Amino acid sequence: MTEKQPVVIIVDDDSSFRAFLARLVGTIGLQSVSFASAEEFLHTASPDAPACLILDVQMPGLSGLDLQRELMRTDHQIPTVFITGHGDIPMSVQAVKAGAVGFLTKPFRNQDLLDAVREAINLDREARQRRIAVAGLRQRYDSLTAREREVFALVVEGLLNKQIAGEIGTTERTVKAHRHQVMQKMEADSVAELVRMADKLMITARVH
Amino acid sequence: MNGEVASNIVKPAHERLPERALKLLFDRSADAILLMDSETLVDCNQATVRMLQYSSKEELLSTHPSALSPPFQPDGRSSQEKAEEMRAKACERGNHRFEWMIKSAAGSVFPIEVLLTAIPLDDRQVLCAVWHEIADLKRAEEQLSLLQTISMEVSATIDLTNALEVVLRRVCEKTGWAIGQSWLPDHDGRHLVCSPAWFASVGGMEKFRISSRGVKFPPGIGLPGRVWVSKQPAWIIDVTQDANFPRADDAREVGLKAALGIPILSGDEVLSVIEFFLRTPQREDERLVRVIVTVAEELGLVIGRKRAEESLRWEKSFSDTTIDSLPGIFYHYDHHGRFLRWNKNFERVTGYSHEEIAGMHPLDFFSGNDKHLIAERIGEVFTTSEASAEAGLVCKDGSVIPYFFTGRRFLFDGNPYLVGVGVDITERLKAEEELRRTQAELAHVTRVTTMGELAASIAHEVNQPLGAIVGNAEICLDKLNDGQLDLELLREALADIVSDGLRASEVIAGIRALARKSTPQKMQLDLNLVIREVLMLVGQEARRKGIELRAELGVVHPFVLGDRVQLQQVLLNLLINGIEAMDGVEVRMRELRVMTERGEGNVVVARVRDCGVGIAPQEIEQIFKPFHTTKTGGMGMGLAISRSIIEAHGGRLWAEANDGPGTTFIFILPPVKDGDL
Numbered sequence: 034m035t036e037k038q039p040v041v042i043i044v045d046d047d048s049s050f051r052a053f054l055a056r057l058v059g060t061i062g063l064q065s066v067s068f069a070s071a072e073e074f075l076h077t078a079s080p081d082a083p084a085c086l087i088l089d090v091q092m093p094g095l096s097g098l099d100l101q102r103e104l105m106r107t108d109h110q111i112p113t114v115f116i117t118g119h120g121d122i123p124m125s126v127q128a129v130k131a132g133a134v135g136f137l138t139k140p141f142r143n144q145d146l147l148d149a150v151r152e153a154i155n156l157d158r159e160a161r162q163r164r165i166a167v168a169g170l171r172q173r174y175d176s177l178t179a180r181e182r183e184v185f186a187l188v189v190e191g192l193l194n195k196q197i198a199g200e201i202g203t204t205e206r207t208v209k210a211h212r213h214q215v216m217q218k219m220e221a222d223s224v225a226e227l228v229r230m231a232d233k234l235m236i237t238a239r240v241h
Numbered sequence: 242m243n244g245e246v247a248s249n250i251v252k253p254a255h256e257r258l259p260e261r262a263l264k265l266l267f268d269r270s271a272d273a274i275l276l277m278d279s280e281t282l283v284d285c286n287q288a289t290v291r292m293l294q295y296s297s298k299e300e301l302l303s304t305h306p307s308a309l310s311p312p313f314q315p316d317g318r319s320s321q322e323k324a325e326e327m328r329a330k331a332c333e334r335g336n337h338r339f340e341w342m343i344k345s346a347a348g349s350v351f352p353i354e355v356l357l358t359a360i361p362l363d364d365r366q367v368l369c370a371v372w373h374e375i376a377d378l379k380r381a382e383e384q385l386s387l388l389q390t391i392s393m394e395v396s397a398t399i400d401l402t403n404a405l406e407v408v409l410r411r412v413c414e415k416t417g418w419a420i421g422q423s424w425l426p427d428h429d430g431r432h433l434v435c436s437p438a439w440f441a442s443v444g445g446m447e448k449f450r451i452s453s454r455g456v457k458f459p460p461g462i463g464l465p466g467r468v469w470v471s472k473q474p475a476w477i478i479d480v481t482q483d484a485n486f487p488r489a490d491d492a493r494e495v496g497l498k499a500a501l502g503i504p505i506l507s508g509d510e511v512l513s514v515i516e517f518f519l520r521t522p523q524r525e526d527e528r529l530v531r532v533i534v535t536v537a538e539e540l541g542l543v544i545g546r547k548r549a550e551e552s553l554r555w556e557k558s559f560s561d562t563t564i565d566s567l568p569g570i571f572y573h574y575d576h577h578g579r580f581l582r583w584n585k586n587f588e589r590v591t592g593y594s595h596e597e598i599a600g601m602h603p604l605d606f607f608s609g610n611d612k613h614l615i616a617e618r619i620g621e622v623f624t625t626s627e628a629s630a631e632a633g634l635v636c637k638d639g640s641v642i643p644y645f646f647t648g649r650r651f652l653f654d655g656n657p658y659l660v661g662v663g664v665d666i667t668e669r670l671k672a673e674e675e676l677r678r679t680q681a682e683l684a685h686v687t688r689v690t691t692m693g694e695l696a697a698s699i700a701h702e703v704n705q706p707l708g709a710i711v712g713n714a715e716i717c718l719d720k721l722n723d724g725q726l727d728l729e730l731l732r733e734a735l736a737d738i739v740s741d742g743l744r745a746s747e748v749i750a751g752i753r754a755l756a757r758k759s760t761p762q763k764m765q766l767d768l769n770l771v772i773r774e775v776l777m778l779v780g781q782e783a784r785r786k787g788i789e790l791r792a793e794l795g796v797v798h799p800f801v802l803g804d805r806v807q808l809q810q811v812l813l814n815l816l817i818n819g820i821e822a823m824d825g826v827e828v829r830m831r832e833l834r835v836m837t838e839r840g841e842g843n844v845v846v847a848r849v850r851d852c853g854v855g856i857a858p859q860e861i862e863q864i865f866k867p868f869h870t871t872k873t874g875g876m877g878m879g880l881a882i883s884r885s886i887i888e889a890h891g892g893r894l895w896a897e898a899n900d901g902p903g904t905t906f907i908f909i910l911p912p913v914k915d916g917d918l
Binding site for chain 1: 700701704705706707708709710711712713715716719720730733734737740741744781783784785787788789790831
C-alpha cells in the first residue's frame with residue numbers, strides 16, 4: 034500500500050501570513066492548502082492523506098480554538114499547530130488540552146514550526162495507519178457468522194473447546210470447526226494474534 | 242330792521258299799518274325788542290326770549306330787568322349805575338345807541354348793541370330797547386382775546402396746576418360762575434383726584450372745596466368721572482337732583498346747582514377735567530360750553546407742547562446718560578462718515594479728543610485688511626440696515642484693540658445714519674483660545690486613552706507583518722546558505738517582505754499620527770482613505786473578538802475638508818464602540834460595517850453599524866453627553882468629543898437604533914466645494 038502525499042492545511046485570515054506559511058512548508062517539500070477562515074475550511078472535505086493543521090488562534094467568526102473543538106466533536110481530529118500573535122498561558126493550556134501539537138507565538142523560528150508540522154504529520158500518519166489496520170480487521174470480523182463471533186469472543190477469553198461447547202450448548206466437534214473458520218477468516222496464525230486483534234476491535238465475550 | 246321800525250310799532254292808534262301786521266312784525270323780528278318802564282319789563286318779542294335763553298315769555302317778563310345784566314360792565318362800572326346813565330341819555334336825546342353786556346338765563350354773559358328809545362306813552366315814559374347781537378366777528382375777536390390772554394398766561398406757567406389755575410380764574414371772572422375746580426388722573430391712572438388748582442368768585446365755597454379734596458372718582462362716576470370717560474363736555478342742570486353726583490349733599494349746603502365739566506385733552510389723552518358750578522339751576526348754554534371747550538383745547542395744546550418739550554429734554558438727558566454709561570464705545574455718523582455723536586468711552590479708549598474725533602472718518606480707526614472689512618460692513622449697514630464685524634481698533638498711540646462692532650441704520654427725514662456700539666473682545670478671544678487649547682488637549686488625552694485600550698491589538702497588528710517578514714527572511718537565508726538559488730521563490734519572499742514591511746510602517750504611522758499632539762489642520766481628505774487607515778488599527782481588535790469588519794465604501798473619493806487625525810479619532814472611537822457593543826453578546830452575525838455614501842446636497846455620509854446590544858431609545862442622546870459611560874474603564878468622553886469634532890467640521894453626528902439588533906452611528910460632512918480647494 035503506497036502512502037499518500039501528506040497535506041498541510043493552513044487556516045489564517047492574514048493573506049500575507051498564509052502565503053509565507055505555504056512557502057515555508059513548501060521548502061521541506063510539503064503540499065499545502067490555505068483557508069482564510071475556519072468556516073471556509075469546514076465547508077471543504079478533509080483530504081484523504083496524512084495531514085496537519087496550522088491554525089491561527091484569533092480569527093473573525095469561528096476562532097482557531099472553536100474550530101479545533103468542532104473537529105473533536107465530529108471525530109475528525111487533525112493534529113494541529115497553533116499560531117498566535119500574542120499568546121497567553123491560559124490560551125495555550127486550552128489548546129494543548131485540546132490536542133495541540135505545537136503552540137507558537139509570532140514571530141517564531143521557521144525550524145520550530147517545521148518541526149511541529151513534521152511531528153503532527155507523523156502523528157496523523159500513525160493514526161491513519163491505525164485506522165486503516167482496524168478497518169481491515171473490522172472487515173474480516175464482519176465476515177464471521179453470528180455463531181463464529183460467539184466462538185471468537187469465548188476463544189479470546191481463554192476458554193477450552195470443551196468449555197465453549199458447554200457455554201453455547203453444542204458439541205466439542207462443532208466448536209472445533211467454528212474455531213477453525215474464525216482463525217481462517219481473521220487470517221490469524223495463533224490464538225495470541227487473535228487476542229491482539231480482539232483488543233484492537235475491542236471485542237469482549239458476552240457472558241450469558 | 243332798526244330802532245325806527247320798533248318805535249313805529251308802539252305808536253298810538255293813528256298808525257298806518259293794521260295792528261295785526263304790526264304784531265307780526267314785533268313777534269318775528271330777528272332783533273330782540275323789549276318795552277320797559279323804570280321798574281318792570283312791559284313786553285318783549287320771541288327773539289328776546291331766544292336770545293336770553295328763557296323758557297317762555299312769561300318767565301322772562303317776571304324777571305327784574307337788573308337780572309338781565311351781569312353785575313359789572315367790561316369798563317368796570319356797575320351795570321345798575323351805567324344803565325341809569327344810558328336811560329337818561331335816551332330820554333334827553335330821544336334815543337341812544339351803545340354796547341352792553343347782558344346775561345342769559347343760563348348765566349352766560351355776552352355783548353349786544355342796544356338802541357334805547359324813550360317813548361312817551363299815556364302819562365309815563367316807556368323805554369323801547371332793540372337788542373342786536375354783536376356780529377360773530379366781534380364775538381370771535383373777544384374770544385380770541387380771551388384765548389390769547391389765557392394761552393399767554395398758560396405758556397408762562399411752569400406746570401399744569403398753574404395753568405389750570407389761570408384757566409379756572411379767567412373763566413370764572415369772564416362768566417361769573419361761582420367756583421371752578423380741576424381733576425387729574427392719579428399715578429396709576431385708575432382714579433381722578435382733585436388738583437390743588439381751583440378758583441371761587443364768591444365766598445362760602447370752602448365746605449364744597451374740602452369735600453371735593455376728599456373724594457376720588459373712578460371712570461364714569463360723578464361729573465369728573467363721566468367727562469373722563471366720554472371725553473366730551475357734560476352739563477348738569479341741577480346737581481342736587483342728579484343721580485350720578487356723589488357730592489350732592491355738600492353742593493346743596495353751599496347752594497350750588499348747575500354744573501359744567503370739560504375735558505382737557507392732549508391728543509386722545511385726558512390730561513385733566515375742569516368743572517364749574519353756578520348757584521342757580523341752569524339749562525345748557527351751548528355758547529358758553531363752546532367758549533370753554535375752545536379754552537380747554539388751547540390749554541391742551543399748550544400743555545401737550547410743554548410735555549413734548551419736556552419729554553424731548555428728558556430723552557436727551559436720558560440718552561446722553563445711557564450712551565455714556567455703556568461699557569463699550571458708542572458712535573453715530575452720517576453716510577459721509579461724519580461723526581455726529583459718540584460717548585466718553587470712545588474718547589477714552591481711542592485717546593483722541595472730542596475735537597479730533599469731530600474731524601475724523603470712521604475708517605481712520607482701522608488699518609490693513611480691517612479697513613476694507615469695515616468699509617464693506619458700513620456699506621452693508623447703509624444698504625441692508627444692519628451689520629457687525631470683528632476688527633482691531635487703532636488708537637491714537639498706535640495700539641490695536643480687538644473689538645466687536647455693530648452698526649444699525651436709521652432713517653431720519655429721509656437721510657440714512659448709522660448708530661452702533663463696539664465691545665472690547667480681548668478677554669473673549671483669550672477665553673476662546675483657551676477653550677480651543679483645552680479641547681485639543683482633551684481630545685488628545687481621549688485619543689491616547691482610546692489607543693491605550695487598543696495597545697495589545699495594535700501591537701499584534703504590527704507583529705503580524707513582522708512575523709511574516711522574519712519568517713520569509715529566514716527562508717531566504719536558508720535557501721542562500723544551502724546554495725539552492727530558487728530565484729522565483731526568493732523573489733516572491735523578498736517582495737512579500739517589502740510589502741509586509743510597508744504595512745507595518747503604515748500602522749506605526751497611523752499610531753504616531755493619533756498620538757501626536759497638534760493643532761487641527763484642515764485639508765482636503767478622501768474619507769475612504771481615512772476609514773481604511775483606521776480599519777487597519779482596529780482590525781486586530783475585531784479579529785481578537787471574533788468580529789468581522791466590513792467596509793462598504795460606496796462613494797468614489799468622498800472628499801471632505803478636515804483634519805485627518807481628528808476624523809480618524811472619530812472613526813476609531815465609533816469602531817471601538819461598535820466592537821465593544823458586540824463583545825460577549827451571542828449574535829449570529831458578529832459583523833461591524835463601515836459604509837460611505839452620498840446624501841442630500843451631495844454631503845458625505847458615513848455609517849458605522851454594529852449588531853451589538855443596542856441602546857435604549859431614551860439613552861440614544863444621552864450617550865453623547867460628556868462623562869456618560871457604560872464601560873467600566875471608560876472616561877465617557879469619546880462620543881462627546883467625536884460629536885464636537887464633527888460639528889467643528891460643519892457636520893452632524895448621531896445614533897440610530899437598527900431595525901435588527903445593534904446601533905448605527907452616522908455622521909455627515911459637507912462635501913468639498915470648489916472654493917475650498
